[in-house]
Amino acid sequence: MHHSTLHTAPPRSAIWLPIIAGLCASLVSIGLARFAYTPLIPSLIQAHWFSASDVVYLGAANLVGYLVGALIGHPLARRVGNATALRLMMAAVTLSFFACGFPLSVSWFFGWRLLSGIAGGAIMVLVAATVLPHVPVNRRGLASGAIFLGIGLGIAASGTLVPPLLSLGLQNTWFGLGLLALMLTAASWFGWPRAVTPAVAVATEHSQQSPTPPALYLLFAQYAFMAAGLVPAMVFLVDFVARGLGAGAHVGALIWVMYGLGAIVGPVSYGFLADKLGARLSIRIVLVVQAITLGLLAISHGFLALALLAVILGSFPPGIVPLALARVHELVPNHHQQQIAWSRATVSFATFQAVSGFAYSALFNASGGQHALLFEVAGGAIVVALLLELALRFMNQTGTCHRAQIA
Template sequence: MDHPSSPSPPRDRPAVMAALAAMFVGIGLARFAYTPLLPAVIAAGWFGPDEAAYLGAANLGGYLLGAIGGRRLAPRASRTAPILMLITALTFVACAVPLPFAWFVGWRFVSGLTGGALMVIAAPAALRVVPAARRGLAGGVIFAGVGLGIAISGLMVPQLLRFGVGTAWAAIGILGAAVTVATWRGWPDDVPPSREHVAAASGRPWPPAATILLVVYGVIAAGLVPHMVFLVDFIARGLGAGIAAGSTWWAVFGVSATVGPAIFGLLADRVGFGNALAFALTLQIAAIGVLLVSTGPLALAVTSIVVGAYVPGSAPLVLGRLRELFHDPVRQQIAWSRGTIVFSLGQAAGAWLLSIVFARTGDHLVLFGFGTAAFVTALALDRVGALLDARSRRRNAG
């Protein structure tokens, strides 16, 4: 999002780190630390497999509501973001004791609520003060916070579980609070747009290519659910490899997620965001589909690395593509907010659907078949959107 002045590096680096921390706490920990905790919660007898799966879906449901309301917080991001991060940390501490199922559902919903709002407001707030020449890389660094959360939780949780499931929950919450405090002062000053500017931007026509892009983003969200929610359980219980093996592959998944956004961002700088998105979708079809034909170490490596890189890597690609379609900062914020809402809808719908399917079948491969089909659909829709955009550009040029 363009800004009239180019701030000095000492100003934009703290902002990028603050937004990275928001992704780390609000998404990386709040959502993905639950994945290696899932089989441990089941093994400890806190909840059965069906109930534990629904806790993951509750987080995604909260994410949807947070994404819907998040845009209203955008003008006050520097004040609201760290508060949301602290609330997220609190949700882990609240789950450190085996209380009734409804208690956990409520707090997992709250953690999704804060995460959805942070996804909407954090990156745009930081990128506003980053010079245009560095925004691609800065965006990749910000969304790498998701991968850091995945990697650190994959490494920490098995060690923490030696002291009990409750200790693991509490320790993750303390980590989230510490990161929040450490980056609190990095948030840039808020620059809210005028009401007239917002009203004018909201009333402009919406390009068909942008509509299709948002649909694609929603389908991507549903297609990622099997890996985000069920990968560790598939390895630990489905393949009988145990929690340690599942957490190890989850750590590989997280390390890949840490570098994935920057890699996809650099690719987009070279070939364009549209082409990079199509290439990434094709990779996902192969990386998820491989589990339908093999579950050996090589297949687990491919699926963990490639899908891991794309879980946070999809966001900077879609955000960058939206910037190509919309040049006004207010319209960019509106489009990104809508994209986050659609993504959360796709995730929530996919999570609830697959939770029901898994409760009835107990078959993880059915879930990965769904993921493969979702990415085939996303790629087809993306190519339709590209054709419409090319046709529109030719018409405008003529």
Template sequence: MSAFWRDSLAGLCALLIGIGIARFGYTPLIPVLIQHHWLDAGDAAYLGATNLAGYVGGSLLAAWLSRLVPVARLTRIAMIITTISLAACMLPWGFLWFAPWRFLTGFTGGLLMVAAVPLMLSRAPPHLHGRSNGIVFTGVGIGVIASGTLVPALASEGPAAIWGGMALVAGLLTLLTWPRWTPQPGDASPGTRGTTRAFTRPVAILLVAYMLDSAAFVPHTVFWADFIARGLHRGIEAGGFYWIFFGVGAMCGPVLAGFVAERFGFYRSVTGGYGIKAAFVALPILSQHPVALAASAVVVGAMTPGISALASGRVAELVGFAAHRQVWGWLTGGFAVASAVAGYLMSYLFDSYGSYYMLFGIGTVGLCIAMLLSVFVRNPPAPAAQAA
């Protein structure tokens, strides 16, 4: 196997551990935690928001930490902490015990997204950047599918077995990819030059639209399995089953987004992506038919990492490649902040009103606004166009 494939698969595993399992694996676990009386519904929702808060910290501090510790070494540390945090959650000691561990897994997920993934992409040859990007982001979907399969299979054994299973998978993948996370002479830390010039009005608008997108998928990434299992009274197995559909979409989304962008350009692709995602976030409000639920899960799952890949390409168009890493860090940090705020707000609303449909409605409105905002980010500034 070539170095390109080994590096790309290592990046895939980084996202599989930090995002696919440690973060999104919690979604199908929520009804199991409630059913076994480890947490009540409100605490389970707040715990999901706590993980998002950790993601905020990790994504915002990733650039600073990578200047203190080589990114490859920082990635190893993040993977180890993630594995330990998952194993610690095997103990049924309540919300106050779970909260710091879930915050830590969110923090390490932010580190892996902002620091580790760009590192592996930088090692790929220029003509293979698109392919490498698609492979790496596929890790999110594979992690979602793995967790959606693992949780129902171990549900009868209780939450401890599920947490242990996720910790085991994370630990094995950490060992498997360990040799690729060694510092190499060509590795570069995230730069900080040109940050003032890069923050233009189009970048600010793109940032706001991307933050709205991050808030809009909270109903699907935090409440989806619980909505199916308890809201529609279809059971934990059904919740995990429809979560797998989300994972299938997330696995295919980045690659498909790349092909679409090549055909229609990043501007049209990002704008259209927001509109499509809005329609399918709203779909469960209109119909709870199994086909409608599966379609909603697949499309929203595909657009979750898919829009991230498109937004990354759009950033390169707006600011050029020299400032891409820095601006992408801003978008990732903003994405995390919006996710955390929306997570706590929607947890409060759900705890107060108990309505899943209210949450889907809020997400739909946010995506419609994001689509309208992205329309106004049509042409990159002249200097960025020249730099590209």
């Protein structure tokens, strides 16, 4: 027995190469493609590339693309294979950075921001399914944390690279991001694992479809409300500090670096938490902390308080990904059905993220730029995510009591 496990374990380097490729993919497609836009918002307005209301809606273009990408990821991969699909999507993001260096029109810009979002969504549904089957089960929380650490590194890079790049001008900033994306795409090109043999995939495809447990629907709903809760800080945090509190772009950029630090710590620590405490309890703890943080953000003005809150908020968007993924693995044993469940979870997340992206933008413009209001609404969404679980538990208990009475 012991001999066979030793025999089948792949060498360490074979496990790490795909994880590093996955990290590069999440760094380029979400870390940079989405999050480097946030610290660019004040500059896009000041350089008169676009009006303030246009800039906000252009930010939402990436979120809409993300939803489209989550829907087309698996069909695309079935056509060309996972590794090719991932390479294509990384190339598309890289191209979009260079294209955004030319502010030809709002629709041109919207189209390229949309494409970068599509690539991000497709990569999000494919990357774990491509890499994790090659990782031992007891390390999967940590491994998925490492993959999605790319998002955090991208956020941190956007905070540290964008301000110095901006001194070279807005166009060169986009080109600089494009160059970084190009290097990471090249670095990951040969790191993707070879596909799992089709025979295995076909065998699981025809295995009996087990009914979806209610807890999985609960997870989809919770994940959706988490998406709604993370959008305002993700899109408006820099603008809130720079323009809303009047602290200026420099302090705004510093706070974004703190958000980036949180985003680096988030995935690996949340993934580790899932391995240790189980995903369900971990999700509950994280939601409580986030709800409190958003409430405090709405009333905080001091730099230290904002910096600390930014770290906690930053840990959330990339951190809940390995948590939700671990929860899917807990609830759904079959690998093929895990992939379906994960893409459904990503679609529900992406839907709420896109819809709330536009809703918050509209609310922001309608309220005359009230940032605090957005953070309060976001806190409310996180509280709803928490209450959903209590509701399901209550329904389960009453259901059990009812069945007991009948018996």
